[in-house]
Amino acid sequence: MGTLRIMEDEVDRLIEAWRRERPDLDVAPMEVLSRVSRLARHLDRARSQAFDTHGLESWEFDVLAALRRAGTPYQLSPGKLLKETLVTSGTMTNRVDRLTARGLVERLPDPHDRRGVLVQLTPAGRDKVDAAMADLLTHERALLGGLSDDDQQKIARVLRELVRPFDLEKH
Amino acid sequence: MGTLRIMEDEVDRLIEAWRRERPDLDVAPMEVLSRVSRLARHLDRARSQAFDTHGLESWEFDVLAALRRAGTPYQLSPGKLLKETLVTSGTMTNRVDRLTARGLVERLPDPHDRRGVLVQLTPAGRDKVDAAMADLLTHERALLGGLSDDDQQKIARVLRELVRPFDLEKH
DNA sequence: CATTTTTATCTTGACGTCGAGATACTCTAG
DNA sequence: CTAGAGTATCTCGACGTCAAGATAAAAATG
Known part of the structure; x- marks a missing residue:
């Protein structure tokens, strides 16, 4: 042998x-x-x-996806957004500016806090992120193609163990 | 149960x-x-x-490590370096400039090609990268601490399968 | 209430990277 | 030997991010 x-x-x-x-x-x-x-x-x-394919940059998807995950009415404060996407406040201001210019989100005043702002997905933004997400998953499934379901579950479990210490240590 | x-x-x-x-x-x-x-x-x-701890930035380590791996006399062309570190040529020029200013590498003319340049580790650069590498591995070992050797080997094998398609696709 | 501290967001300047183009040299074909 | 293609490196302007600071409002304190 x-x-x-x-x-x-x-x-x-x-x-x-x-x-x-x-x-x-x-x-x-x-x-x-x-x-x-x-x-x-x-x-x-x-x-x-x-x-x-969808005319989206990765960073745009990251922001839109965070809003999409939040559920109706697809609103999140810039502060929440930067916690979700792990960027700084200056970066988030810039991103929201550009997404607003593209018509994918809009800025609304927070009715409960006059310092605050709510960033909301527009219908166009929602359509874009929904299409992009479906496509992304299709591609990712292809990348995992060779792996058995069993291997996938095993590796996911091990990776979870490796990531958890980091998830815990913060804040 | x-x-x-x-x-x-x-x-x-x-x-x-x-x-x-x-x-x-x-x-x-x-x-x-x-x-x-x-x-x-x-x-x-x-x-x-x-x-x-070693007064090194990650990008500095990446360049120094590539040179260190090359073995004596720790020389590599900028072209080879950018293939190793996956950055563009403009970036590598900038990096080598700054590493030269810090005395960790030096630029030598390539004796076989007058267009070419060789980037070489200085003794100080070699000391730094050697110390940093040892330290990095110690930290990484700690991160993997919880995993059995068996799990480590299993996950390494699966990850290799996942990475290989990417390694192959680029000529 | 007035004062202080905290919270939320935006502004700004510095920095590193990218990528297109420039320059200089080498290699190949005729 | 020469013209053209190819290769190696550097230059430079645009861009996105970061981090420190500014501004404004809310919450906590006495």
Whole structure:
């Protein structure tokens, strides 16, 4: 019986180089974490491509999706939005400005707090984000195509364990 | 016997919201891919923190590490460097400028091609990247702490399968 | 009530990246 | 040998983000 040939990827190349140069280090963590980082980068690009079809940028989708998830009437304050999307307030002001210019959201005064503003999805914005989301999921399903349902569940469980410490530590 | 309680993370929250708002969509891919993206973002921040100790920025480490991996005499052309670090040429020029100003690399003329330049690690640059790499791995090991070796190998194998299509598609 | 602290959003300037174009040199074909 | 194509690097203007600070309103304190 022959050895099972496992195909290499870029991270294998990376790790091999480090092992050669620094045999004193235990580079095992890279097997998991470097792959997570690289996969995420690839996913970002794939996402951008999927959104191109809809004339949307990734950052636009992020904002619209947060509003869409909030449910009717699809309103969220800028403060809530920046917590959801993990950007700073200056960035969010800029994003809402541009989305408003494109007619995908609008700014309303918060009736309960005169400092506040509510950002609301327009019907056009809702249509766009709904179409983009469906498309995104189709693409993502394709990327996972090779994986059995069982593998997907296993990896999801492990990833949840890895992410949780980060989700807990904040605020 | 009671139900095994699986703790929730932010992605569970996200998925739940989408299921509520769009029960027509199959959002299963998010279980894996959203977690990969979020984990990667957290890892970036953890990396930055680990490098802070050494007075290094993440982008600086990326360049120095590529040179370090190349082995003696720690030289790489800007072209090779930008393939390794996945940035554009304008960005690499800027990065090399700043690393040169910090005394961590130097620019040498390529003896075989007068258009070319070789970027070389200085001794100070090598010391910095070696220390930072050791530290980074220590931190990463801690992040993986909870995972059994078996789980680590399993997830690494699955991640490799997910990344490989991307690694292949680019010539 | 008046004062202070906190909260919510926007403004601004600095910075890093991108990407198109410029420049200089090398390689290939005839 | 020369013209044209290809390659390596740098230049530069546009853009998005960040982070500190400004402004305004609300909440807490006495």
